[in-house]
Amino acid sequence: MSDLPDLPYIADKPAPRESVDALRARIPGWGVDLDPADRPAVPREQHAPEGTGAHWDFPDRQPELSPRERSIEHSMLTPVFGTVAPLRGVSGAVRRYAYRYSEARAAHWLLLIAGDRIDSVGSHVKSFATLRPDNPLTETGLLAEFRYQGLRSRIGRRRVDGYHAWLDPIIVAGPWVVAGIVTVKLAGKLLSAARR
Amino acid sequence: MRAMVYRGPYKIRIEEKDIPRIEHPNDAIVRVTKAAICGSDLHLYHGLMPDTRVGTTFGHEFIGIVHEVGPSVEKLAVGDRVMVPFNIFCGSCFFCARGLFSNCHNVNPNATAVGGIYGYSHTSGGYDGGQAEFVRVPFADVGPSVIPDGLDDEDALLMTDALATGYFGAQLGDIHEGDTVVVFGAGPVGLYAAKSSWFMGAGRVIVVDHLEYRLAKAREFAHAETYNFAEHDDIVVTMKRATDHLGADVVIDAVGAEADGNLVQHVTAAKLKLQGGSPIALNWAIDSVRKGGTVSVMGAYGPIFSAVKFGDAMNKGLTLRMNQCPAKRQWPRLLEHVRNGHLKPSDIVTHRIPLEEIAEGYHLFSSKLDGCIKTIITTDAA
Numbered sequence: 001m002s003d004l005p006d007l008p009y010i011a012d013k014p015a016p017r018e019s020v021d022a023l024r025a026r027i028p029g030w031g032v033d034l035d036p037a038d039r040p041a042v043p044r045e046q047h048a049p050e051g052t053g054a055h056w057d058f059p060d061r062q063p064e065l066s067p068r069e070r071s072i073e074h075s076m077l078t079p080v081f082g083t084v085a086p087l088r089g090v091s092g093a094v095r096r097y098a099y100r101y102s103e104a105r106a107a108h109w110l111l112l113i114a115g116d117r118i119d120s121v122g123s124h125v126k127s128f129a130t131l132r133p134d135n136p137l138t139e140t141g142l143l144a145e146f147r148y149q150g151l152r153s154r155i156g157r158r159r160v161d162g163y164h165a166w167l168d169p170i171i172v173a174g175p176w177v178v179a180g181i182v183t184v185k186l187a188g189k190l191l192s193a194a195r196r
Numbered sequence: 197m198r199a200m201v202y203r204g205p206y207k208i209r210i211e212e213k214d215i216p217r218i219e220h221p222n223d224a225i226v227r228v229t230k231a232a233i234c235g236s237d238l239h240l241y242h243g244l245m246p247d248t249r250v251g252t253t254f255g256h257e258f259i260g261i262v263h264e265v266g267p268s269v270e271k272l273a274v275g276d277r278v279m280v281p282f283n284i285f286c287g288s289c290f291f292c293a294r295g296l297f298s299n300c301h302n303v304n305p306n307a308t309a310v311g312g313i314y315g316y317s318h319t320s321g322g323y324d325g326g327q328a329e330f331v332r333v334p335f336a337d338v339g340p341s342v343i344p345d346g347l348d349d350e351d352a353l354l355m356t357d358a359l360a361t362g363y364f365g366a367q368l369g370d371i372h373e374g375d376t377v378v379v380f381g382a383g384p385v386g387l388y389a390a391k392s393s394w395f396m397g398a399g400r401v402i403v404v405d406h407l408e409y410r411l412a413k414a415r416e417f418a419h420a421e422t423y424n425f426a427e428h429d430d431i432v433v434t435m436k437r438a439t440d441h442l443g444a445d446v447v448i449d450a451v452g453a454e455a456d457g458n459l460v461q462h463v464t465a466a467k468l469k470l471q472g473g474s475p476i477a478l479n480w481a482i483d484s485v486r487k488g489g490t491v492s493v494m495g496a497y498g499p500i501f502s503a504v505k506f507g508d509a510m511n512k513g514l515t516l517r518m519n520q521c522p523a524k525r526q527w528p529r530l531l532e533h534v535r536n537g538h539l540k541p542s543d544i545v546t547h548r549i550p551l552e553e554i555a556e557g558y559h560l561f562s563s564k565l566d567g568c569i570k571t572i573i574t575t576d577a578a
Contacts, residue, residue, distance in 0.1 A: 033367075033392075045294040049292070052297075057288060060222070082323035103309050119250045141560070171206075172205070
């Protein structure tokens with residue numbers, strides 16, 4: 001029967017590479033959760049409302065001190081919600097508009113991402129009017145490159161992220177460089193227009 | 197108080213913020229003693245998660261000491277040392293009543309597809325996280341637990357997400373005795389998933405990554421066979437050859453949105469944000485598992501579309517299982533395993549840094565410098 005092909009072209013299961021005894025001896029805790037029915041995630045829906053610690057049928061409602069945006073797939077504002085970073089400014093308007101669309105719509109998520117970018121650029125620009133402007137050197141943690149062996153961690157390691165690592169500075173600094181060039185060009189045009 | 201604050205993609209800093217206040221009768225305020233940076237925090241840090249607002253504080257893995265409790269809190273008292281699951285959940289909605297704590301419907305007004313998570317954008321409810329000196333903990337009678345005597349702080353911290361998630365990932369694989377399990381990703385969740393697969397009776401556990409130092413940890417900590425996909429022309433073919441051309445019975449995706457290994461997928465997803473996540477590991481999982489097998493997805497992805505190979509999944513008759521881990525549901529069993537010496541969670545911790553240096557901590561973890569696997573943040577308030 002030696003002309004039979006190998007797995008999986010025949011019905012047999014692969015032979016175990018190690019016996020159960022060998023696995024038990026080698027791996028601490030091997031098989032302690034062997035019974036699939038006796039695992040914490042089984043059954044998936046484990047109806048046991050009495051064991052959660054909740055002592056209410058429906059929680060008290062957290063006061064809504066300022067209007068709180070919500071998904072239109074919710075029929076009401078949830079009784080508890082986060083209150084950090086409420087909507088504000090242009091990014092807030094974009095995000096508020098995003099919440100007119102359901103979570104099923106790409107428009108919802110793409111507008112939220114647009115709001116995120118407006119928020120981060122706007123906050124960065126505004127920081128220059130404060131006593132603590134954004135500092136790209138400290139806030140990106142770049143100093144870790146020196147402290148935590150940046151070069152040695154990469155060179156000769158065959159890391160696949162090396163193929164695109166060069167993109168990171170462009171993604172982080174690129175928009176600022178472009179914005180700077182555009183600003184300088186615009187200023188130049190305004191100046192020359194004023195001279196005429 | 198001092199807190200990590202998001203300033204935009206790749207930029208964070210420490211700022212002074214007000215100590216959070218009780219906003220709901222069942223809130224507690226916890227003074228954070230230890231927090232961790234999670235791989236999924238990097239998705240926020242890189243600007244991949246929609247509605248991540250400037251000024252928010254990240255951090256969904258933390259432990260601490262109860263500083264203040266709301267008037268309806270019965271089970272916790274000021275001074276209790278607590279571990280807090282990364283999920284915020286009410287304990288009483290349709291989903292919580294069925295044990296789906298990570299899918300709670302009463303805590304996240306911003307989305308119905310995801311429950312509440314500390315410090316994980318407004319898409320996850322708009323709560324601040326624990327990479328700070330203090331944090332608001334909603335539903336204090338439901339989420340947190342007093343840390344049992346004898347449980348080390350770092351071990352307790354790792355139960356709040358990474359360990360519970362890895363263990364949950366192995367469970368969703370529905371592993372049977374003798375099964376071959378492949379885990380993509382040798383980060384904290386992948387290491388714990390590989391280790392947990394043995395608990396469920398796996399006959400072989402294989403871990404795949406491109407970082408040699410992490411694969412070394414997978415061999416040592418999780419007793420796994422390892423493959424460096426950077427050394428193989430096509431890792432799916434390699435996995436087939438390694439499994440008698442049958443494919444693995446179970447494959448666990450422990451990578452998620454920023455998976456590497458395919459330049460186009462990575463750049464369009466992680467750099468240009470044109471996908472909700474880079475599904476390289478997920479696609480490799482679909483192609484590496486045997487027909488009729490199970491793929492367990494523990495890697496986190498964003499809410500917009502990703503280019504996933506559903507045709508192969510359908511044609512192969514796969515079972516795809518996934519969820520954010522309901523962390524607290526795993527704790528009793530995990531505590532047994534730690535007590536019995538089957539597992540020492542903190543064995544994977546590589547860096548411990550003060551809160552003040554968290555920007556460097558993120559860069560260190562994001563860029564995988566200095567053999568970084570898991571970074572723990574400590575606060576002076578501790």
